[in-house]
Structures are given as structure tokens and as C-alpha cells.
Amino acid sequence: MPNFFAVCAPGLEPFTTRELKDLGLQVASSTSSHDSLKGQGDVEEIGGVAFRGSLTDLYRANLHLRTASRVLLHLGSFFADTFSDLKRRAKRLGWESYLNPESPVALRVTCHKSRLFHSAAVTERVMESIGSRLGQVPPPKKFDGEEEGNPPQLIFVRLVENRCTLSLDSSGALLSRRGYRLATTKAPLRETLAAGILMASGWDLKSPLVDPFCGAGTIPIEAAMMARKMPPGLHRHFAFMDWPDFRPKEWESLKAQAQKGQGGSGPGPLIMGSDRDAGAILAARSNAERAGVAESIEFSCLPVSAIEPPAGPGWVVTNPPYGVRLKSSRDLYNLYSRFGEVLRAECSGWHVAFLYNRVELLQATGLQVEKEIPLRNGGIRVKLARGKIPQDPEK
Ligand SMILES: C[S@@+](CC[C@H](N)C(=O)[O-])C[C@H]1O[C@@H](n2cnc3c(N)ncnc32)[C@H](O)[C@@H]1O
Structure with missing residues (x-):
């Protein structure tokens, strides 16, 4: 074997x-x-x-x-x-x-x-x-x-x-190249990392999922594909297809089997993606369209301070800006602090998983972390912080 x-x-x-x-x-x-x-x-x-x-x-x-x-x-x-x-x-x-x-x-x-x-x-x-x-x-x-x-x-x-x-x-082009992300923004996550973050977050594939810094939509799109059991490699070419030993009939029957397993009953979980940049939301919508999951995701152009998550509890899984992308670390610190406040106010009792690269940014959120998972994003050492937002007794 x-x-x-x-x-x-x-x-x-x-x-x-x-x-x-x-x-x-x-x-x-x-x-x-x-x-x-x-x-x-x-x-x-x-x-x-x-x-x-x-x-x-x-x-x-x-x-x-x-x-x-x-x-x-x-x-x-x-x-x-x-x-x-x-x-x-x-x-x-x-x-x-x-x-x-x-x-x-x-x-x-x-x-x-x-x-x-x-x-x-x-x-x-x-x-x-x-x-x-x-x-x-x-x-x-x-x-x-x-x-x-x-x-x-x-x-x-x-x-x-x-x-x-x-x-x-046996793969050819990297497996992260699912083929849907033609429209892009600054610093998009690799699709493989977005899928890994979703798995690491413990999302149950059923509860609402919100990404308030969604950029080109990678996390919500991967989430929708996971919830709908859509195989990521269904429409692409692989190196093994050019091997003299390739068995096209077996491949076709595997794809047919995988397609049968897709979808499931009911409307699927509510998945929301937002970003304050209108260009990013346009890109996210067209990527979701190409991935075949546009109807599974609600995208809106909003700053994090204006998000309105659905009735939960659910999961916030996100990749906020870090490093050099904002003008000063004071701006970044304020953004993370605001992010923490919004989650406490709007997402009481929810799960949260987000990437960060400096401990001061994590501390700025004021969120309790249950687990940290070291990862790499575009060569930068980052961590995925996972935790639960305390239940507000008045909500
Ligand atoms: C690291 S990128 C996210 C990339 C995304 N995961 C992807 O794969 O394309 C961070 C995003 O946060 C957005 N952003 C920055 N400040 C924001 C704010 N205050 N409210 C909402 N979005 C913001 C930026 O426009 C950017 O798209």
C-alpha cells in the first residue's frame, strides 16, 4: 500500500x-x-x-x-x-x-x-x-x-x-487554490488556513457564524463550504490527472459520490461577513458567487462597531488587521479594544476565535482566552486565541 x-x-x-x-x-x-x-x-x-x-x-x-x-x-x-x-x-x-x-x-x-x-x-x-x-x-x-x-x-x-x-x-497547484478567490484584498488568508481556523474554533457547522473583518470573504466562504459539505477540490485540475496511471472512471465516481453528499436538508447555518471597506465586500460577494455559496452568506459593509449579530449563541471567527496595516500601534490597540467591547455587548455567551500577533493586542480585547494555537500566516508567527464571551445576565 x-x-x-x-x-x-x-x-x-x-x-x-x-x-x-x-x-x-x-x-x-x-x-x-x-x-x-x-x-x-x-x-x-x-x-x-x-x-x-x-x-x-x-x-x-x-x-x-x-x-x-x-x-x-x-x-x-x-x-x-x-x-x-x-x-x-x-x-x-x-x-x-x-x-x-x-x-x-x-x-x-x-x-x-x-x-x-x-x-x-x-x-x-x-x-x-x-x-x-x-x-x-x-x-x-x-x-x-x-x-x-x-x-x-x-x-x-x-x-x-x-x-x-x-x-x-499529486496536487499540482497548491490545494489552497480552490479557484473561487479571483477578487482579493490586502493580506487575504490562505483558504487552507481559514479552514484550519474554523476547525480550531470548534464551530459546530450549525450555529450562526460571524466574521466582522471578513476582507475578501475567505472565512465565511470556507465556513459555508464546510457546512454544505462541498468538497474543495471538485472543480479543479490535479497533477495526478496527468499521470499515465490515472483512472478517470474512479475519479468521476468519487466526484459523483461527493456531490451526492453535498447540501443536506434545511437552510443551513446563518453566516455573516462584514468589513468597513466597500471594495472588500464587493470582492467577498463575487468570490462567494464563484464558490457557489453566495446565498449562504450575508455580507455587509460595516465597521466592527456597527455589527448586529443574530440571536445566538454562535461563533465569531475572524482575522482582524495586525502588524503594519494600520498607521500606528495606538490605532491597532484601540481597534482590538473596541472589538472586545463590541463582543461583550453584542455577543454575550458566544464563542470567539481570532488571530493576533502581539500579546498587547490580545490584552487590549479584555477577552478571556481558553486556548492559544500557534500558527503562521504569510510567514508571520501568529496565534489563534479561542475563548468564550461571558454570558451577560441581563441578556
Ligand atoms: C487581515 S484583513 C482580513 C482578511 C480576510 N480574512 C481575507 O481572507 O480576505 C482585515 C480586514 O479588516 C478590515 N478592517 C479594518 N478595520 C476595520 C474596522 N474598524 N471595522 C471593520 N473592518 C475593519 C480591513 O478592511 C481588512 O479587510
Whole structure:
């Protein structure tokens, strides 16, 4: 049974693990580092969870995982302290099941404490092994991880203490690229992080959910997709679809099955997104439209001080501005303090989960925190604060 690795941002491993288990997949271990991904445009993407399953399970993981950014297929592992060992052993692997001789490939090589430490020379030998297996060397392509469109087939080569591990990316474009977020604002959250925050918030998928700093709408849109059981990968292309071994019938039947499970009965939870910036609300509405969840979300252009949450209790899950985006830290401090006041006045008895990056901002809210989860957002170390707003006896 092949081994796989679901790559996710550090801090999201428990949620990726839970998602894999919910899919009935066999989780092997989680790790906080996958070195061959470092410094290659996926700077944040260095956590992950190993799991086992069939190729169909690999398709399912790509179709359903909300918090992972890629799924890798472990092709093989062997000892190699000379280039001839590397070439000979890499040639034994079944590359022809996954690569087309004409399709471009990009290798990401990392070497640690190994006699083979020159990554360009390692790349050259692995490419020769692939070439001798396929009858020709596939065209090499540079890839920085952030380009639009379909990337080349990524191959990860990791040499640690002379042990070489070769993996193939099965996802293609990052899984965060669901395809709906074409309209954007300043500093949007990655869709995978937004999904992780929602899971970490403990939202029950039924109660009202409010995001008063919604920007391009990522949190409300991911929430609506989760509540409606919409698989995030339903309408996109994956790298595995270009593999010679791809089984289109199985893929189509997985999608059909997933589509049948969507929706559910009743109108679904009330999800509200607001932002004081009219441009952000326009972007959020058009993104929600593209995601197919526009009718599940009420967007309004409002400052946080004017929000009117529905009858609760529910959840406030949000990503307020932090860092350099407001003119001075006094403004930011005041904003967080106002946010805390509004929640105490309007959301008594509600749950709250919000991102922050400085303890003074958390303190400014005056909210009691039950749990803090360290995460990374756009390379910045942040924390998700989770707590409950005290019940006002008069409400
Ligand atoms: C970090 S961004 C949120 C990004 C969002 N999660 C996304 O994925 O696009 C913070 C948002 O807070 C909004 N904002 C700043 N001050 C505000 C206020 N006083 N009331 C409401 N929204 C505010 C900004 O316009 C910005 O869109």
C-alpha cells in the first residue's frame, strides 16, 4: 500500500490528521518539518501528516482535504552515498506510472549530513535515471511555487544521512487554490488556513457564524463550504490527472459520490461577513458567487462597531488587521479594544476565535482566552486565541 504525505502549514497538523481520519484513512505520523519544501516558494508549508492508502485514497485526499496544501506520493527510499548508487537505485522506481516523457518536471532537492550534498549534481543523476526509465529525459522546468496555472510535475528528493527519499506531488497547484478567490484584498488568508481556523474554533457547522473583518470573504466562504459539505477540490485540475496511471472512471465516481453528499436538508447555518471597506465586500460577494455559496452568506459593509449579530449563541471567527496595516500601534490597540467591547455587548455567551500577533493586542480585547494555537500566516508567527464571551445576565 503506498505511503502519502499531506503537507500543511505548521500548527494545522491536528486538523489535517482529523480530516484524514474522517475520510477513513490510516494516519501514520505527523511531523513539523518536510525539509525539501523549504525555501521553494512553500516557505510556510513545512508541517504535514503521513498516511497510507490506495491510489483512490490519494484522489479522495486531494478532493476533500481543506487544511492541506499538497499531497505527496512516496515513491521510494534507499541508501545512496555515491552518484552511481543514486542513479542505479533511482532507476529501479516505477517512474513510468506517473511521468510522461514529454511533460515538464521540476525537482526540489535538499541534502543534509550526506556525502552527496551538491543539489545540482543530484538533480542531474535523478533526471538521468528517470530518462532511462521513460526512454527520454522529460523537459526540466524551473518552478518557484507561486506561479499561476498548471505547474510542472514536482519531484521531491531528500537526502538525509545518505538516505534518499523520492516523492511526487499529486496536487499540482497548491490545494489552497480552490479557484473561487479571483477578487482579493490586502493580506487575504490562505483558504487552507481559514479552514484550519474554523476547525480550531470548534464551530459546530450549525450555529450562526460571524466574521466582522471578513476582507475578501475567505472565512465565511470556507465556513459555508464546510457546512454544505462541498468538497474543495471538485472543480479543479490535479497533477495526478496527468499521470499515465490515472483512472478517470474512479475519479468521476468519487466526484459523483461527493456531490451526492453535498447540501443536506434545511437552510443551513446563518453566516455573516462584514468589513468597513466597500471594495472588500464587493470582492467577498463575487468570490462567494464563484464558490457557489453566495446565498449562504450575508455580507455587509460595516465597521466592527456597527455589527448586529443574530440571536445566538454562535461563533465569531475572524482575522482582524495586525502588524503594519494600520498607521500606528495606538490605532491597532484601540481597534482590538473596541472589538472586545463590541463582543461583550453584542455577543454575550458566544464563542470567539481570532488571530493576533502581539500579546498587547490580545490584552487590549479584555477577552478571556481558553486556548492559544500557534500558527503562521504569510510567514508571520501568529496565534489563534479561542475563548468564550461571558454570558451577560441581563441578556
Ligand atoms: C487581515 S484583513 C482580513 C482578511 C480576510 N480574512 C481575507 O481572507 O480576505 C482585515 C480586514 O479588516 C478590515 N478592517 C479594518 N478595520 C476595520 C474596522 N474598524 N471595522 C471593520 N473592518 C475593519 C480591513 O478592511 C481588512 O479587510
